[in-house]
Amino acid sequence: MGKRIGAPDMLYTTFASRNEAFFSKAVRRRTIRLNGPDEAYDLNLCVASIHQEAAPLEFLSPSETDKYFSFKYQRRRNSYLLGKLAAKLAIASEEDDLDHIIIEHGILCQPIVAGSDRKITITHSDSIGAAVYYDPRLLIGIDIEVVDQKTEDALKKVTSQDEEALINQSDADYGAMLTMLWTIKEAMSKVIQTGFTVAPDMFEISEIARKEAGFISQFKNFPQFQAISILSHEYVLTVVLPRKAMADAGEYRLTQILQELLQPF
Structure with a gap:
């Protein structure tokens, strides 16, 4: 064939x-x-x-x-x-x-x-x-997931109490934020090329901030990296990359491009 x-x-x-x-x-x-x-x-x-x-x-x-x-x-x-x-x-x-x-x-x-x-x-x-x-x-990881209510219980099991507090501080949909945290961890696991062969709490998220059309997140154990996430309808798309690569409005421009890419087909 x-x-x-x-x-x-x-x-x-x-x-x-x-x-x-x-x-x-x-x-x-x-x-x-x-x-x-x-x-x-x-x-x-x-x-x-x-x-x-x-x-x-x-x-x-x-x-x-x-x-x-x-x-x-x-x-x-x-x-x-x-x-x-x-x-x-x-x-x-x-x-x-x-x-x-x-x-x-x-x-x-x-x-x-x-x-x-x-x-x-x-x-x-x-x-x-x-x-x-x-x-x-560079070192970069990407992940996309569908927001699915059926996965919420499983995602909660890999969400720390501090991360749960970050979700509760957001005005975004709870299930979408849970999924976003998972995509951030998955993308970070691709950066260091281990996947989830290491303890999931290694990828714990310490901060989430809504900026422009997306969300910018920081890691507890990887302060030199940051995540850019986009929520679009039923999907969440995240890219993780070094913070040093985001000078000169790069964070804003990349967020805009991700938003364009994830518009409904």
Whole structure:
């Protein structure tokens, strides 16, 4: 079921032009340059939405196509497709061959872009996937989750009393704030590339402040990092990155871009 032998390369421009309707409805890409105190850092961001396996498959490599069809359940196929699509479109320039962009995984399942010194962080939930392709001098994590009342009891179990107090001080929806705290911790776990193989309280949040269109959060144990979170309808999207990378109004500009990316599809 892979690409047939002799099939032409699938350049980004070709893929976009062949699937113009899909791109206009389901893909958003942005680039931002963050200015730290001494250096600038480039980030490419992509958010994609796929409903019921509605995406074209030409961007997959032959082995990825075989992997996709090996999954028995539609939900698993869709999540696989979301991760690959968001990642490849965050990485690709106009003349890049999409099926030659390969996402490998490290020993703790962290994503690695084969043949590139730049880094990527990936997330997906329900019908939305997102990725950030970024300067290797940075450390970044991203997470997106659906706000779901059925998960509240589970999320409470990993929420400290101090964090519960932070939620109660906010005028935002309780379930959305619970979910936001989880996305912040998940994104931070991707920054240090451990996932939740360490104690969850290591990622405890010490401060949450509403700013502009989003929320800015600080960590008890990682004071050199901060989280930017966006609440949009039923989704929460969070990016964690070093505070030093957010000089020169970078925090405001990144918040605005995340807000644009998470507008309803």
